[in-house]
Amino acid sequence: METTWISIDFGTSNTVAMLSVPGREPRPLLFDGSPLLPSAVYAGPDGRLVVGRDAWHAGSSNPAGLEPFPKRHMHEESLLLDGRVVPLVAVVTAILRHVSTEADGVLGHHVDSAVLTCPASWAGSRRGRLEAAGRSVFGRVRLLAEPVAAAHHHLSRIPATAPGHFLVYDLGAGTFDASVVRHTPEGVELLASAGLDDAGGLDIDAAVVDHLGDILAARDPDRWERLGHPRDRADRRARRHLWDSVRTAKEVLSRTATTLVHVPSFDDDLPLGRERLDALAGPVLERTVAVCRDLSAAVDASGPLRGIFLVGGGSRMPLVQTRLHQAFGMVPTGIEQPELVVAEGALASAVLRDADGRLPTGTTAAQGRPGTDGTAAQGRPGTDGAAADVRPPTGGEPGRMRPAPTALGRPWPLRAGRHGRWIGAVVVPVLIAAGLWLGLREWSPAGRVEQVPSRSAATLAGGPTPSATPTPGPSPVVDPCLVGTWESTNYSITNYIDRVPTTFTSSGGTVKTIRADGSFVHDYGPSAPRTARIGRDRWQQHVTGTISGRIRTVDRTILYSALVAKGSSRFVLNGRDRGSDRLTAHPAPSTYLCDGDAWTEYTDDYRIEYARRPAG
Known part of the structure; x- marks a missing residue:
């Protein structure tokens, strides 16, 4: 039985x-x-x-x-x-x-x-x-x-x-x-x-708390001391809420670029970015x-x-x-x-x-x-x-290997100015092609692991993957339909305002140039601002700069790699500047449909329509 x-x-x-x-x-x-x-x-x-x-x-x-x-x-x-x-x-x-x-x-x-x-x-x-x-x-x-x-x-x-x-x-x-x-x-x-x-998530949380303490102790040493060494029940509650907020921020930064940490007693929200978190977590992770x-x-x-x-x-x-x-x-x-x-x-x-x-x-x-x-x-x-025992289950194919999961293509929170509202911006999500490509290449059609040659840095950056079996000729790196210079004609993207997903739209104006070798440049210079309304509030997002790198297309999917972002993303509320952050390119897959002189690129978070710019 x-x-x-x-x-x-x-x-x-x-x-x-x-x-x-x-x-x-x-x-x-x-x-x-x-x-x-x-x-x-x-x-x-x-x-x-x-x-x-x-x-x-x-x-x-x-x-x-x-x-x-x-x-x-x-x-x-x-x-x-x-x-x-x-x-x-x-x-x-x-x-x-x-x-x-x-x-x-x-x-x-x-x-x-x-x-x-x-x-x-x-x-x-x-x-x-x-x-x-x-x-x-x-x-x-x-x-x-x-x-x-x-x-x-x-x-x-x-x-x-x-x-x-x-x-x-x-x-x-x-x-x-x-x-x-x-x-x-x-x-x-x-x-x-x-x-x-002494090298778990709690130890990383402790490093973040110490970092916040360096900032807040300078403002009010006694108040911070009570957060670190509670004297009564109210202090203990505040300390617990602080650690909860730090843990939540750490988890959010697994899928976003920046967030806020609420500090009780001080009643303030301090910004915490992934780069800062990585610097604080680095010594702990290096030991592991x-x-x-x-x-x-x-x-x-x-x-x-x-x-x-x-x-x-x-x-x-x-x-x-x-x-x-x-x-x-x-x-x-x-x-x-x-x-x-x-x-x-x-x-x-x-x-x-x-x-x-x-x-x-x-x-x-x-x-x-x-x-x-x-x-x-x-x-x-x-x-x-x-x-x-770890014998695989009998019957059916074994599961396919996938790269380590990343929260890609999700909103990346930003703080708009010192007293600005909490904003999450999705800025051109793109896929880490190297991880996915390695994960897919190591499986044969039958789903079994195959041994593959070591790949060079150029391969990881998106170059052709060596194959043990000769092929009649190289497959195109990029769908020929996408090769050319394109101007966006319609742009919609999801940003988070006070944690509410809000769709920003614009008439486009960004220019994307894709070459046959897979290199590309997306130029935001001439683009129109993206706008959204929440009640009586009118929001604008101004993006300037460029994102460049390489792409590969597989089954109507665009895979990005070797990305370089230069520029900034700035938010404006009712005509008042609410702060800016540097432009970043975040990994996420995108799907595309290309037909002649028009194509559309989209994910769950954005949709961009392009028209081919005439030659000359």
């Missing part, structure tokens, strides 16, 4: 759970409509433990009773919550019980089998506390190392066909873990693992990359590095992908929701092994019933979660 399984990834900031019911597709468990359950725990006046968003809400009035990141304390016996000593096992049990209750409500019966993930570096007390909490809620519990689960998820979609190893880069809120795994006929083998307990280099070098005898898998919400930062690409010369592989990778991989591992009637290698298991101690089942000695 097939078993209903639940996998739970107990994370520092959030806990994720996946359900596998026989005869149905696996799916994430939702908490208030989201797959992410905050791992926060709050101890109420009656001693009852509240978890998730309810904990955050209760903690807003009494911060002393809130522990937002209990996973960071797994090495401790207990926590002090609002003056009460609460055992760590009880805290974790409260989170797992909440997950179990939600799952039981969805299915209509108790889910008895669970696989819980933990860092590969955990041993002894921390694994024991997690297992004890799991046994108090579920009847059958398995522990699986997080990098093994993550590798299982990725390799089931990108099967390995050649010897070598894979690097799992896991940047969470509280910690960083790097692991090297190898695919074997028996599954995934964990070769080595290392981590940093150094760990990866050392780890990969230590297992070099196991074969070449075949791929880098991104795990954890912190891996969304574009700088993570840039640093790893620079260090290893390959594009990391990620997905749209890296927070779900570990839970999905753990669930797939449990289901496959359960179907075989075998205990997964690299797991430990406990049998018991809720409220009993249970007994630990025998696992492979000394592996500590070192391996799990």
Whole structure:
């Protein structure tokens, strides 16, 4: 009889759970409509433990009773919550019980089998506390190392066909873990693992808070001191709101160029740009990359590095992908929701092994019933979660490899002047062709990985990709229909005003020159301003300068690379200048339709119509 399984990834900031019911597709468990359950725990006046968003809400009035990141304390016996000593096992049990209750409500019966993930570096007390909490809620519990689960998820979609190893880069809120795994006929083998307990998203947040402190302490040292070292409940609330605002800004900057950070107590909004965030996060991320280099070098005898898998919400930062690409010369592989990778991989591992009637290698298991101690089942000695089966699912093609996700083509917030309203501007989104091209080229039509020659810098910039098979002749880099000089006749683009998407339009006037070799220049010099109305307010966007680079066309899609932007984007509200920012070219794909002397380029955020400028 097939078993209903639940996998739970107990994370520092959030806990994720996946359900596998026989005869149905696996799916994430939702908490208030989201797959992410905050791992926060709050101890109420009656001693009852509240978890998730309810904990955050209760903690807003009494911060002393809130522990937002209990996973960071797994090495401790207990926590002090609002003056009460609460055992760590009880805290974790409260989170797992909440997950179990939600799952039981969805299915209509108790889910008895669970696989819980933990860092590969955990041993002894921390694994024991997690297992004890799991046994108090579920009847059958398995522990699986997080990098093994993550590798299982990725390799089931990108099967390995050649010897070598894979690097799992896991940047969470509280910690960083790097692991090297190898695919074997028996599954995934964990070769080595290392981590940093002070290099997570929270440490990047701390660097941003320190940066804001350098600015605000000069204005009012006492007020900033109270934000850093709260003296009463109001100060603690303000401190929490500040850190929430910083975390939100960091997440926004994964897909935008600049945003604002609201600072309570000062009641001010300070601008924060991606360049500044990268400078602050750089030292933290460089330490993570150094760990990866050392780890990969230590297992070099196991074969070449075949791929880098991104795990954890912190891996969304574009700088993570840039640093790893620079260090290893390959594009990391990620997905749209890296927070779900570990839970999905753990669930797939449990289901496959359960179907075989075998205990997964690299797991430990406990049998018991809720409220009993249970007994630990025998696992492979000394592996500590070192391996799990990762055979790809049978039937159908394996999933195609895609480059690490980037939030491309979305609005890029700007601040219009010191006291201006919050504005988001989309300025000619374009695609990072190198990443997508590499991702697509490494797959044959059957969807299997092929080994391809190393590419030069010119290739990454958009040049032709070498092929092992001779072809009758080179395919055109650019659709011949697009070659020429074009003037835009109609321009519409989405900007965000006070976080409301607003369409700006103009009669065009920009000039775009595209050459047969793929080089292009988009000149904004003679363009008309873009305008929009919000109530009685009249907004204008003035763009000046040029964007140049290279393009490649594939199936009516334009892929951009080697971009250089020079100029500025300025906003005007009711005739008053609201500030400007330098012109930037942001990666996003665009679709086009070309017919003779007219063509249209569009994405979800903009639409530009062009007419061919007569020769001479």
